[in-house]
Amino acid sequence: MAGRKVSLDDKIKKQEELVFKAKEKYDSEVEKLDRLLTKRRELESKELVKAFEKSGKSLQEILDFMTGSPMDDD
DSSP states (O other), X not given: OOOOOOOHHHHHHHHHHHHHHHHHHHHXXXXXXXXXXXXXXXXXXXHHHHHHHHHOOOHHHHHHHHHTOOOOOO
8 A cells, every 4th residue: 555645634734834833933033133123223322322422512403414404503
């Protein structure tokens, strides 16, 4: 007798398991990516604050510069 035929239900169940494992892996990798992106934003924020503190400019002057608003020449 040749091998046992695999039923359609068995194939479906196996495929569901594969998809579930792939989704778990995907979700895990997305979570790692999110943590890395968050860390990068934190580092960029710290760098921006340091540059602001060194600049001697007011917050409004920095915001005007960043948004392209014209600055008053008082």
